[in-house]
Amino acid sequence: MSQPYAEVIGDPIKQSKSPAIHNYWIGKLGLDANYRACHVTPEGLADYLAERRKDANWRGCNVTMPHKQAVMSLLDRLDPVAERIGAVNTILRGEDGTLTGTNTDADGFLEPLRQELARDHYFRMARVLGTGGAARAIVAALAGEGLTLVLAGRNPVKAQALLDELAPEGEHHAVDLTHFADPTDFAFDDRAGCFDLVVNASPLGMAGQPPLAFDLSHVPPGSVVYDIVTQPLETPLLKAAREAGFATVDGLSMLIGQAAIAFAKFFGAAPPRDDDAELRKILTT
Incomplete structure (x- = not known):
């Protein structure tokens, strides 16, 4: 069986610290999983989601600029939080391939x-x-x-x-x-x-x-x-x-906080937050 994974999408995406955060937690918990970054342009957003919804190993993705609102119309449903905010920063794939948008930013x-x-x-x-x-x-x-x-x-x-x-x-x-x-x-x-x-x-x-x-x-x-x-x-x-x-x-506080919520949704385990100081050192070196 292939390895389950999640990712972050955006345009640009090289600057994202999300892979370092999620893979740190994956390593700490010893999970057989992976998290990566994927460059997705506005023009390629629909095709990206169409491909990923067919991939049973894809647990979902975090969404960064400029897709947080554009992605909404491409999803099967929005949870109440995303609906109220009017923006999606996390997409979750159901076992049947349905895509649900939520928001962990708040x-x-x-x-x-x-x-x-x-x-x-x-x-x-x-x-x-x-x-x-x-x-x-x-x-x-x-x-x-x-x-x-x-x-x-x-x-x-x-x-x-x-x-x-x-x-x-x-x-x-x-x-x-x-x-x-x-x-x-x-x-x-x-x-x-x-x-x-x-x-x-x-x-x-x-x-x-x-x-x-x-x-x-x-x-x-x-x-x-x-x-x-x-x-x-x-x-x-x-x-x-x-x-x-x-x-x-600083911005790492929000970034780590919202990532922790998404991580639990992607991988079904709470991240080890007692190690935030060590994680911050990794993210700033």
Whole structure:
């Protein structure tokens, strides 16, 4: 019998750390399985899925840019999480070859914030930069945790439509991404009991992408600054925030968190999370 496998698809795909993560866990658990990367262009997406659905050894795939929304119409069903978010980052193959789309980004994103979110706050606000597939999951996740959102995008109309779709309850706001580029003298509420979060959910600041124009005067006192970019791991935003004394969360936190959920779905075993520190060293060398 051939070896069961899963993979990650995207365009480009060489930068993906997913194979290193999943194969690390496969090795730790001693599983007879494999995880790899597969370059799939938008034009080749339908053919890729048609071929894989016939392969009984294929357990499914993770989906990265630019396919998280385009793939939806090519699947047999969406689970409630993917349906609500409107984006798919994980595809699972059933024994009969049916393909189901789900999304592990939201739970993976929230994982490093769970301890803080378990506390009582009288006000929670997040400034989220970006309106792509990952941002959709992040907006849905944060709205579900009771945060008031300021969503910034190159197209504020698109940002408002995303809020209307994913977070119709609450007094959320859509702004142009340039709103955060210039300094502000706004007097933020710095009382104890506030939880403020700044999230770069865009590819800006990633190697090979334009820089993110963001002035730290828009970060309220005591904020957590979270950047989902993984290359480089310490983005200019995180470096500046850390040096200014803010708590920071890097992109590996979300990447490992969402991968752990997908891994259990692909291979039927929970990954060994006690070794995350060792895994991080592997991913950063």
